[in-house]
Amino acid sequence: MSELEREKVAPEVQDRIRVSFxxxxxxxxxxxxxxxxxxxxxxxxxPNRPELTQQDGxxxxxxxxxxxxxxxxxxxxxxxxxNSAVLTVEYKINLVAPAVGDSLEALGTVLxxxxxxxxxxxxxxxxxxxxxxxxxxxxQTLIRV
Amino acid sequence: MSELEREKVAPEVQDRIRVSFxxxxxxxxxxxxxxxxxxxxxxxxxPNRPELTQQDGxxxxxxxxxxxxxxxxxxxxxxxxxNSAVLTVEYKINLVAPAVGDSLEALGTVLxxxxxxxxxxxxxxxxxxxxxxxxxxxxQTLIRV
Amino acid sequence: MSELEREKVAPEVQDRIRVSFxxxxxxxxxxxxxxxxxxxxxxxxxPNRPELTQQDGxxxxxxxxxxxxxxxxxxxxxxxxxNSAVLTVEYKINLVAPAVGDSLEALGTVLxxxxxxxxxxxxxxxxxxxxxxxxxxxxQTLIRV
Amino acid sequence: MSELEREKVAPEVQDRIRVSFxxxxxxxxxxxxxxxxxxxxxxxxxPNRPELTQQDGxxxxxxxxxxxxxxxxxxxxxxxxxNSAVLTVEYKINLVAPAVGDSLEALGTVLxxxxxxxxxxxxxxxxxxxxxxxxxxxxQTLIRV
Numbered sequence: 001m002s003e004l005e006r007e008k009v010a011p012e013v014q015d016r017i018r019v020s021f022x023x024x025x026x027x028x029x030x031x032x033x034x035x036x037x038x039x040x041x042x043x044x045x046x047p048n049r050p051e052l053t054q055q056d057g058x059x060x061x062x063x064x065x066x067x068x069x070x071x072x073x074x075x076x077x078x079x080x081x082x083n084s085a086v087l088t089v090e091y092k093i094n095l096v097a098p099a100v101g102d103s104l105e106a107l108g109t110v111l112x113x114x115x116x117x118x119x120x121x122x123x124x125x126x127x128x129x130x131x132x133x134x135x136x137x138x139x140q141t142l143i144r145v
Numbered sequence: 146m147s148e149l150e151r152e153k154v155a156p157e158v159q160d161r162i163r164v165s166f167x168x169x170x171x172x173x174x175x176x177x178x179x180x181x182x183x184x185x186x187x188x189x190x191x192p193n194r195p196e197l198t199q200q201d202g203x204x205x206x207x208x209x210x211x212x213x214x215x216x217x218x219x220x221x222x223x224x225x226x227x228n229s230a231v232l233t234v235e236y237k238i239n240l241v242a243p244a245v246g247d248s249l250e251a252l253g254t255v256l257x258x259x260x261x262x263x264x265x266x267x268x269x270x271x272x273x274x275x276x277x278x279x280x281x282x283x284x285q286t287l288i289r290v
Numbered sequence: 291m292s293e294l295e296r297e298k299v300a301p302e303v304q305d306r307i308r309v310s311f312x313x314x315x316x317x318x319x320x321x322x323x324x325x326x327x328x329x330x331x332x333x334x335x336x337p338n339r340p341e342l343t344q345q346d347g348x349x350x351x352x353x354x355x356x357x358x359x360x361x362x363x364x365x366x367x368x369x370x371x372x373n374s375a376v377l378t379v380e381y382k383i384n385l386v387a388p389a390v391g392d393s394l395e396a397l398g399t400v401l402x403x404x405x406x407x408x409x410x411x412x413x414x415x416x417x418x419x420x421x422x423x424x425x426x427x428x429x430q431t432l433i434r435v
Numbered sequence: 436m437s438e439l440e441r442e443k444v445a446p447e448v449q450d451r452i453r454v455s456f457x458x459x460x461x462x463x464x465x466x467x468x469x470x471x472x473x474x475x476x477x478x479x480x481x482p483n484r485p486e487l488t489q490q491d492g493x494x495x496x497x498x499x500x501x502x503x504x505x506x507x508x509x510x511x512x513x514x515x516x517x518n519s520a521v522l523t524v525e526y527k528i529n530l531v532a533p534a535v536g537d538s539l540e541a542l543g544t545v546l547x548x549x550x551x552x553x554x555x556x557x558x559x560x561x562x563x564x565x566x567x568x569x570x571x572x573x574x575q576t577l578i579r580v
Contacts, residue, residue, distance in 0.1 A: 025198035026205035029174070053170035060171035061233050062211020069206050088206050089407060090431055092237035092382055092527040094554045094576060096547040111572055112531040116406070117379060117433065119529045119572065137546055137554065138235075139574050141380055141431065141529060143407065234552060235576055237382040237527055239409045239431060241402040256427055257386040261551070262524060262578065264384045264427065282401055282409065284429050286384060286525055286576065288552065315488035316495035319464070343460035350461035351504050351523050356497020378496050380573075382527035 007039050009078045017042075017074050024070065032067050034074070040110035042074040047103045059099035064106075064124050064136050068093060071108030072120035072140040079113045084144050086118070093122060093138030101126030104135070111139075118142045152184050154223045162187075162219050169215065177212050179219070185255035187219040192248045204244035209251075209269050209281050213238060216253030217265035217285040224258045229289050231263070238267060238283030246271030249280070256284075263287045297329050299368045307332075307364050314360065322357050324364070330400035332364040337393045349389035354396075354414050354426050358383060361398030362410035362430040369403045374434050376408070383412060383428030391416030394425070401429075408432045442474050444513045452477075452509050459505065467502050469509070475545035477509040482538045494534035499541075499559050499571050503528060506543030507555035507575040514548045519579050521553070528557060528573030536561030539570070546574075553577045 008014075014037050021027060021034045027044075030052060036043035044067045046052070046059075054060040069088055077086050105125045112119040122138035153159075159182050166172060166179045172189075175197060181188035189212045191197070191204070199205040214233055222231045250270045257264040267283035298304075304327050311317060311324045317334075320342060326333035334357045336342070336349075344350040359378055367376045395415045402409040412428035443449075449472050456462060456469045462479075465487060471478035479502045481487070481494070489495040504523055512521050540560045547554045557573035 020200040023198075023200040024205060025195045026207055029196035030207075050170045051174035053168075055165040055168040060169060060211065061214050062171055062175075062207065065210050065214070066205065066207020069210070088240050090237065090239040090380070090409075092235065092574060094235040094547075094574060095233050096549075096554055112529075112569065114531070119380075119531055121572075134547065137574065139527060139529060139572065235525070235554075237429060239402075239429060241404075241409055257384075257424065259386075264386055264525075266427075279402065282411075282429065284382060284384060284427065310490040313488075313490040314495060315485045316497055319486035320497075340460045341464035343458075345455040345458040350459060350501065352461055352465075352497065352501020355500050355504070356495065359496050359500070378530050380527065380529040382525065384525040385523050 009037055009039050013078060017077055021074065026066060027070060030063060030066065037074065037078060039078050040075055042071045042078065042108050044071045044106045045103050048101065059104055061095050064095065064099050064104060065093050067104060067106035068108065068122040068124050068136060068138060069140065071106040072122050073142060075108035075110050075120055076113070076118040076142045079110060080144055086142050087145055089141040089143050091122065091138055091140035093136050095136050097133060097135045099126055099135040101128040103127050116144060154182055154184050158223060162222055166219065171211060172215060175208055175211065182219065182223060184223050185220055187216045187223065187253050189216045189251045190248050193246065204249055206240050209240065209244050209249060210238050212249060212251035213253065213267040213269050213281060213283060214285065216251040217267050218287060220253035220255050220265055221258070221263040221287045224255060225289055231287050232290055234286040234288050236267065236283055236285035238281050240281050242278060242280045244271055244280040246273040248272050261289060263289070299327055299329050303368060307367060311364065316356060317360060320353055320356065327364065327368060329368050330365055332361045332368065332398050334361045334396045335393050338391065349394055351385050354385065354389050354394060355383050357394060357396035358398065358412040358414050358426060358428060359430065361396040362412050363398070363432060365398035365400050365410055366403065366408040366432045369400060370434055376432050377435055379431040379433050381412065381428055381430035383426050385426050387423060387425045389416055389425040391418040393417045406434060444472055444474050448513060452512055456509065461501060462505060465498060465501065472509065472513060474513050475510055477506045477513065477543050479506045479541045480538050483536065494539055496530050499530065499534050499539060500528050502539060502541035503543065503557040503559050503571060503573060504575065506541040507557050508543070508577060510543035510545050510555055511548070511553040511577045514545060515579055521577050522580055524576040524578050526557065526573055526575035528571050530571050532568060532570045534561055534570040536563040538562050551579060
């Protein structure tokens, strides 16, 4: 899907996604924010706070992966017909740099949307002022149910 | 590593692991408990609470994966010489059943411990009373630094 | 699935698997042998030959992974009803030691068999006389079609 | 690494890669061709032949993954100093469509090149005349030794 094809999803799909996101107790507990919903691509932000750290003060890989997983799941969801739901089958994630910054930004992008299965690319960036550095990259398989 | 070879790790290594775990803001924020440290195997428990859910009330995959990742990391750590640290390079996890139960139990087990890299098996079980059901299974690569 | 539950699969299922295996041009081209078919577990052997090497003379990761993938696929197949087929959705494999030996032995074991998806553990051993060393370990997702 | 930064690698590095590729017995046995070496990106082609099939006549996932793994490995190698070698630590690959076509084309692209570890994106396309369809996508971790 090229940049040019990107478009905002229909308001009712946006609503369903926002309602679903708001029901995710973990996203609220972590402080994650659903910032952008496009067709086949969703962006989630996670502001830094001491509750999200690992032993050295960086973002914990668990926090990094949690927002990546949710971003991919909702990206898949934007391409589904009504009355369907999405479950993560599996994902794989490489933590390529220490996850530091004022916030993390997770980007889930649909690579392939099939009838039953969807494959997403997952990327997480550490944001510090104007700086944006890749901290994690992964791939996710989802199933429509 | 067979069951027979399992043994409690030296008290000073246990201490280093518990100190490190206590410094993980995310584990505390989630309510995770480090329950067992053996040579090459660590167990972490996560009692159920509304702050850990996804949209349908199950444990969020992000919570499931976070304790699996930490369990694997500390399992690797039990086999390292002093003054070394461990970082997760990557992991892959399959969510094989809805993560339900009174609590989750993550088990990280070293499959291969090399000079630089360690590979762990990750398993997460949903515990409901006497019942114990596999909800996630994965594989993790760690690096000693 | 415990060791005790392991059993030979029905002769007609064995036949379907052997016919399918024999139709895999790649397995024949590599010289792979289907050595054992149990319920939820299949073993494939690959004798060493110069046609299977990487640049240092070890088995190429591509050969290692190819027999692991086939072993997992047929392991899943043993649990399927008639008239179904199996496709690999994805797999992840760690190459934990140089793949050396007189032959490789790949073991695919079903960890979870669902209605649509099956998850297998993949293990590959290097066999040298009496020695048997783990050279690769992985996890695979398959879909029934 | 943007398109603009892409450049042909130094002739001596190209030579080292071609010598290494020619020593891979498996690549020769499969009929794979090293078609393009750029900085951080390598392309390998695999013409269709009956020796590469799975049971339905498509390219076997083992063949698909083998050229993807080699493409990623050599892509990493283009960024290494002299006298270093590269080993695949692990990879994960999703097979997103039946691998059909006159040939397969594997593209390995470095996403992150660290001192010890490198992470590559792996893509495989099925080529039929003018058509080029994604058949597999993955992610690979490599270590410099």
